[in-house]
Amino acid sequence: MPTNPKKVRQHGIKGAYVGGGWVDIEDCGDRFNITNPTPSDKTCDSCPNQTTCPRSRTRHVSVKDDGTYDVVIVGGGCVGASIARELTxxxxxxxxxxxxDDVTQGATKGNSGIVHAGFDDKPGSVRAKYCWPGNQMFAQLDEELHFGYQKNGSLVLAKTKEERKVLDDLMERGRKNGVQRLKILEGKSVFEIEPFCNPNTIAALHSPDAGNLIPYEFAIAMAENAADNGAEVRIRRTVSAIEATDAGFEVTADHWEPKSYAKTMHGSEATVPEPEVNDSKAVPAAVIAALGAAGAGFLKSQPQFTDEMAMGVAAAALVLALIVFLSSSAKPNRVQGEGKAKDSRKPVGTGGSRVSVDEMMVGGSGSMSANDGVVVGTEKIKCRFIVNAAGGGSDKISAMIGDDSFTIKPRLGDYLLLNREQGYLAKHTLFPCPDPVLGKGVLVQTTLWGNLILGPTARDTYLKDKMDMTDEDVQKFILSKCKDLVPDFDSKQVIHGFVGARAKNSTGDWIIEESKVNSNFIQAAGIDSPGLAGSPAIAVEVVRLLQKNGLSKAKNKNFNPNRAPIITPKDGWKGIKAGPVGKFTDPKVNVICKCEKVTEHEVITALRRSLPIDSTQGIRKRTRAGMGHCQGDAENYNCECRVADVIARENGYGKKEEVGRRPWPATSTLPQRWLEESEKENLVELAKK
Ligand SMILES: Cc1cc2nc3c(=O)[nH]c(=O)nc-3n(C[C@H](O)[C@H](O)[C@H](O)COP(=O)(O)OP(=O)(O)OC[C@H]3O[C@@H](n4cnc5c(N)ncnc54)[C@H](O)[C@@H]3O)c2cc1C
Structure with a gap:
């Protein structure tokens, strides 16, 4: 570890985390910077149509000659992506x-990224069965896929005698769950390994096998490697119906695209989907439209009025009806508040209002409605088996085959993210003693990239008091709970806020089994925490279930477990330069995002991989462009705009406007993307209360 206690290793800076441990930049050549000519790389280099790659899908298809698939997986979170890779x-x-509009836009992008060891799950539960085995798979997976994995270990802190007893209980649970190397540290020994934790800490449960990663980078790596090994991926496909057939299933998927793309580039007449209207908004609109039509008819019959004047009345009524309809269509069930964020400097981006809980269940900030999308086609897909990995939407997918054995009851988890300079404050993932109902509690952790992450809350969406919390209530709750673990963090260093929705379900445990309605339909459903940690082990089990039911076990001899990283570790500013657009023409030198030192080459690398990308948020998740302390401030280096330029060029778009922009406010509780001094001061005050 660095000798300065205020320095913390950050992935990609003077080295990288590989397989759980640190590798210095000098040694990254063999361990990290691997080159792995994947099928898609080859396709891109040699393909004359590189600039007209198919949109919203992988370049290859994997359909069989008879037009069917062996397995359709619904849902591209960490569970679906892990299953896809395991199947390849x-x-x-x-x-x-x-x-x-991308894989990993559900719960997988909005979580703590902890690879839990699994000591607190109820012994005998499905969670406990898969968490520890999953945890043990991550080091090898990262050696192969290079998503970045740090085995930092976790500590559950006890400050009272009662809490000290809880540590014994957790230790015993861990033993029952097969978790190894657990140890209780007493008194001073806690501070030897965690100098900045609450000075009132009297003991801690240490689990050295716990680790952390950036969850979307993990899921992207899994999905990308699955695609490299032949799996076909289609994004912007909402499964809307499933019919059982003699040979398996016919799946209906609605293909959507952002309106702007559909109209100017898709070349098709976009069909606006039927909105899910409720009477309160549809009726007044319909009344106005009907009155308008009747009025127009009446005027037309009067000699003093021309046809044009009557048509004018009808058109005005229609416009008014549309306004009434839209204004009363404010999305229900907002994450909290009215959903409108104040923007003194409005960031370029889609949305403008909070992503609703319903949207979070299906696509989140990448959903059709959050991206002003329209359905451009309906696909009918035949397959023998279906895996339901639809997270928050898994109850709806299950109900499509008549299996309504569970429902999803979302529980929101809000976070605040602090600047990288705060990362030195937590070496391990720091938990309070767990709450018997609300789970692991609000934690403090340094992310792989050196930011300090605070959260999550546990807000059940069916509880009014939880959903009535204001943004400030949420922020205050997080900051005060975290101050109890690490008193010294600086709340002024908050740079970002987000919310994830846990797919809690009515059975109380994960559902990993064949459906009782149809054994060719495998549930990997309702997987809440620690589903990220469990996901590789869940994937192995799902494949076992499929094979038990007749799926071929013939091995893919060409399976390549390796994937090259997208990022290149940097040594300060050595070899890279920031400047005005167009000044530096070598992509390996030209810096696109100054805060995170992302080069144009890294953006191009991401775009040429096997998964489709057409938005700045897709690039943000793969390269970190826009993730830094300025959060893509247009008045700083305007990295989002620079990224959009590269996407437009690489994807062959005529206009930069066709590139999807990062939505705002998405799920953030912050008043605006770029906080002003007074807003930062307010966070400091909230942390004191
Ligand atoms: C606040 C919070 C903190 C957490 N912390 C941790 C942690 O630290 N460690 C850990 O191990 N776990 C953690 N978890 C749990 C973990 O995030 C989840 O278990 C995991 O991400 C679930 O993955 P998934 O693939 O099942 O679901 P998701 O990631 O939600 O993926 C499901 C996908 O299905 C898609 N989908 C839904 N309906 C349809 C449809 N009709 N058609 C097509 N696609 C559809 C969605 O768009 C979504 O992308 C946390 C969760 C939350 C919310």
Missing amino acids: KYNLSILLLESA
């Missing part, structure tokens, strides 16, 4: 369908 170890045709 066999000779199969696999299709992954994701409703959002």
